[in-house]
Amino acid sequence: MSTPWQSATPLRVAIVGVGNVGATFAYALLLTGLASEIVLIDKNHAKAEGEAMDLNHAIPFSHPTRVWAGDFADCVGSAVIVLAAGALQRPGEKRLDLAARNAAIWQDIVPKVVLHNPNAVLLVATNPVDVLTYATLKLSGLPPQRVIGSGTILDTARFRYLLSEHFHVDARSVHGFIIGEHGDSEVPVWSLANIAGMKLRDFCAARQMEYDSQAMEEIFRKTRDAAYHIIQRKGATYYAVAAGIMRLTEAILRNQNTVLSVSSLVQDFYGISEVCLSLPTVVNCGGIAEVLRIQLDASEIDLLRRSADVLTRAIAALNLSP
Ligand SMILES: NC(=O)c1ccc[n+]([C@@H]2O[C@H](COP(=O)([O-])OP(=O)(O)OC[C@H]3O[C@@H](n4cnc5c(N)ncnc54)[C@H](O)[C@@H]3O)[C@@H](O)[C@H]2O)c1
Numbered sequence: 001m002s003t004p005w006q007s008a009t010p011l012r013v014a015i016v017g018v019g020n021v022g023a024t025f026a027y028a029l030l031l032t033g034l035a036s037e038i039v040l041i042d043k044n045h046a047k048a049e050g051e052a053m054d055l056n057h058a059i060p061f062s063h064p065t066r067v068w069a070g071d072f073a074d075c076v077g078s079a080v081i082v083l084a085a086g087a088l089q090r091p092g093e094k095r096l097d098l099a100a101r102n103a104a105i106w107q108d109i110v111p112k113v114v115l116h117n118p119n120a121v122l123l124v125a126t127n128p129v130d131v132l133t134y135a136t137l138k139l140s141g142l143p144p145q146r147v148i149g150s151g152t153i154l155d156t157a158r159f160r161y162l163l164s165e166h167f168h169v170d171a172r173s174v175h176g177f178i179i180g181e182h183g184d185s186e187v188p189v190w191s192l193a194n195i196a197g198m199k200l201r202d203f204c205a206a207r208q209m210e211y212d213s214q215a216m217e218e219i220f221r222k223t224r225d226a227a228y229h230i231i232q233r234k235g236a237t238y239y240a241v242a243a244g245i246m247r248l249t250e251a252i253l254r255n256q257n258t259v260l261s262v263s264s265l266v267q268d269f270y271g272i273s274e275v276c277l278s279l280p281t282v283v284n285c286g287g288i289a290e291v292l293r294i295q296l297d298a299s300e301i302d303l304l305r306r307s308a309d310v311l312t313r314a315i316a317a318l319n320l321s322p
Helices: 020-032 045-056 095-116 129-140 153-167 200-207 213-234 239-253 298-318
Strands: 012-016 037-041 066-069 078-083 121-124 147-149 258-266 275-284 287-291
Touching (some): 012 020, 020 239, 095 298, 121 129, 129 147, 129 258, 129 275, 147 275, 153 239, 258 287
16 A cells, blocks of 8 residues: 555656666756656666666765666656667768667567557657657557657757857857758758847848858758767767757656657658658657648758658668568
8 A cells, every 4th residue: 555655656767778878868867856766777787787876876966866777667657768779880880870780679679668668758869860760660659749769959959059159159049950860961951040030141240240151061061970070089979969868858747848859750741751850849748749840941851852861761771560
């Protein structure tokens, strides 16, 4: 029999794969106090145990939270399940090169996750994230609203940060999106990028500064290629993506209706269908509330279609059986 103080439902988040990305996300989640329970699941159980022990020792400095190394059965009751298991890019390797390796892991873990919890929102972080978001959808049989890839949430953050450096304003005051693949074919939406509602050219005119097209191209190149440069230097990227998944988790747990560039099933958008890629999306406690049908200019539409084609081919190569 439960005592009155045990009757409230704990807010559980499960993380499958507690390597660089999963463990950094767990740390961010603990520090925010957003979840009351964090379960760490990894095929290397000792690693999950070590991470749980280390995180538990941060509780006196943060928030009372139950953190433990569990197994797939512990996914039960989780509001959000983050999937961050699998291989990461080696220096010089493209994200799409990971598809076959990580899809094999997906065939193993997704059925186990949904067996124990068919009600959670699944957040996919593992690369190639758009392909694996689609694979998650097919392997889980969940409604598309509850399968979200971190997609270009990270690329959009990189883009906003680099623009903020160039224009000397807070990155949070720079609005813009990277859409399409989280990868080499991603697309910057220059036509909608703005500061204080002013398009970047108008912002420059108002500030009496020159709009530097070459600098803008360089900003996009640095955005798109950031992972290669970081992996070359430190072997992996994890702080910014973990912060992005944290923001996504917060939007879900707190039902915030936040607009984020995340990957989900796209149907009938400028002729693009049956592929997962990123577009500005309203996220709340149900997962995807709405994929926003933004207006793009002709060159952006063309680039987005090409990005969708790249992903469609990568998905077809996996021969996913539902
Ligand atoms: N979406 C993004 O923006 C983004 C950014 C950075 C990294 N990533 C991707 O995230 C993934 C993880 O990267 P990382 O640096 O954390 O890698 P990592 O090697 O540090 O961690 C992966 C973890 O997955 C575990 N694992 C492997 N197979 C498993 C299975 N079948 N069941 C349970 N656990 C399993 C491993 O034991 C390991 O602990 C990679 O695919 C990487 O490319 C995505």
